[in-house]
Amino acid sequence: MPGKGRSLKKDLKKMLKGKAIKKGRKAGAVKPARKVIDHDRELCNDCGACVSLCPATVMWLDKRSNLVVEKQKCIGCGNCVDACPRRALSLD
Amino acid sequence: MSDDESGQLRTYEEINERIRSGKVVVVTAEEMLCIIERNGPEDAAEMVDVVTTGTFGAMCSSGAFLNIGHSDPPIRIQRATLNRVPVFCGLAAVDMFIGATELRPGPLGKHWEDAYGGGHVIEALVKGEDVDIHAEGEPTDCYPRSKVDGKVRLADVNQAYIYNPRNAYQNYAVATNSTGRTLHTYMGKLLPRFGNANFATAGHMSPLLKDPRLRTIGIGTRIFLGGGVGMVIGEGTQFNTKTQQNSKGLPITPSRTLAVTGDLRAMSPRFLQGVTMTGYGVSLAVGLGVPIPILDMDILASVATTDADISARIFDYGVGARSRPSLGEVTYEQLRSGSIEIDGKKVRTSPLTSLSRSREVAEQLKQWIATGQFLLSPPAHRLPDDREFKPMGVR
Numbered sequence: 001m002p003g004k005g006r007s008l009k010k011d012l013k014k015m016l017k018g019k020a021i022k023k024g025r026k027a028g029a030v031k032p033a034r035k036v037i038d039h040d041r042e043l044c045n046d047c048g049a050c051v052s053l054c055p056a057t058v059m060w061l062d063k064r065s066n067l068v069v070e071k072q073k074c075i076g077c078g079n080c081v082d083a084c085p086r087r088a089l090s091l092d
Numbered sequence: 093m094s095d096d097e098s099g100q101l102r103t104y105e106e107i108n109e110r111i112r113s114g115k116v117v118v119v120t121a122e123e124m125l126c127i128i129e130r131n132g133p134e135d136a137a138e139m140v141d142v143v144t145t146g147t148f149g150a151m152c153s154s155g156a157f158l159n160i161g162h163s164d165p166p167i168r169i170q171r172a173t174l175n176r177v178p179v180f181c182g183l184a185a186v187d188m189f190i191g192a193t194e195l196r197p198g199p200l201g202k203h204w205e206d207a208y209g210g211g212h213v214i215e216a217l218v219k220g221e222d223v224d225i226h227a228e229g230e231p232t233d234c235y236p237r238s239k240v241d242g243k244v245r246l247a248d249v250n251q252a253y254i255y256n257p258r259n260a261y262q263n264y265a266v267a268t269n270s271t272g273r274t275l276h277t278y279m280g281k282l283l284p285r286f287g288n289a290n291f292a293t294a295g296h297m298s299p300l301l302k303d304p305r306l307r308t309i310g311i312g313t314r315i316f317l318g319g320g321v322g323m324v325i326g327e328g329t330q331f332n333t334k335t336q337q338n339s340k341g342l343p344i345t346p347s348r349t350l351a352v353t354g355d356l357r358a359m360s361p362r363f364l365q366g367v368t369m370t371g372y373g374v375s376l377a378v379g380l381g382v383p384i385p386i387l388d389m390d391i392l393a394s395v396a397t398t399d400a401d402i403s404a405r406i407f408d409y410g411v412g413a414r415s416r417p418s419l420g421e422v423t424y425e426q427l428r429s430g431s432i433e434i435d436g437k438k439v440r441t442s443p444l445t446s447l448s449r450s451r452e453v454a455e456q457l458k459q460w461i462a463t464g465q466f467l468l469s470p471p472a473h474r475l476p477d478d479r480e481f482k483p484m485g486v487r
Contacts, residue, residue: 045365066448
């Protein structure tokens, strides 16, 4: 029944926002599932193929055209991973 | 320095003499732009003998010839693989050619992270790693053996030389995608609805854009190739002089190319790297640098071109046809800025050529010349100045 489904969804949202989950996150027991980008500097040859693909502008080429990856800003979309010709990017 | 009536500033012989005596003035293409800006073209031409260029990117028409020596009893190899990548054996008994884009057989599906091919084998060889070899041949009276299985490394082989039929493209297309789905191409990942645009030359560092009419580059020109010394052996495949030029006289679409060779054993894995273009295939990223001698003011004018002078056409790779529609023309200065405009929309850009590694190529070549390890060789034969790239003529 559509009405019942909606209420279940609401209940689930309520539960996920619940105090128990918040407490668990603070204590480190519940970790966010999101993965962030890992950049292997040894493999990377600074081509920059990933730069235009990142919606969060996590990576860019600096003045010397070396790739800079600001891992903390990563939203974990993985858009760049399969675009790296050297397989220097992975979600970790 | 000579400055005769013909406008010649110096000869190859004079430059090589200065290299031998340690008096040569050699700078990279980027450093030359600063010198010209600071001192003016006349002073720059008088001051500098040689300008080094460099590029580093995927160059699919690449590969290596190997001679692995004779077994006892000997075998005439007709089919072989290296690290399970098929190699071409239609040559003499133990000669083979490994092509950069040859893929290891097997279903890839969505698992492109497992893609492995000729470019990766060449990188493994140049790293000095053991490579699995499997070879077979029909026994003959002179070659009785039918099978070889084992490992081989670069130090074990007799000859190993890179032979690349097409490298160092003089300019290339800017690729974008108008369709509603992501495309995986040899020009990288192209997001839907003009989500991004990729380009692929080193711009103001690029060898053939710094001597656009190839006055100093021809058969016999010594070059930097893959971290070692190589040589130009002819016009590359798809060599094309009949392309459109911009107002600076520079081609705006893919034009001239070089066929090159060099000893793989003297090369470095820093400048020869296997690469994977997801959904398309594998290739070899090659570092290639050419020294440009400043013989006269015309050559000086060529090396003075900046990213703002070099332009390229934008093509829609969503159109699956040989002649894709052009969506406009942009300069490398715009491409390097991180975004361009297509149909009034701001589109982010990515290079596929590593400018940082291209700079390293030019810098390394400069060091070799400055320390007397690398002499310049004039072309033994000029490359054609009247060559058209024809479409497929199969009937």
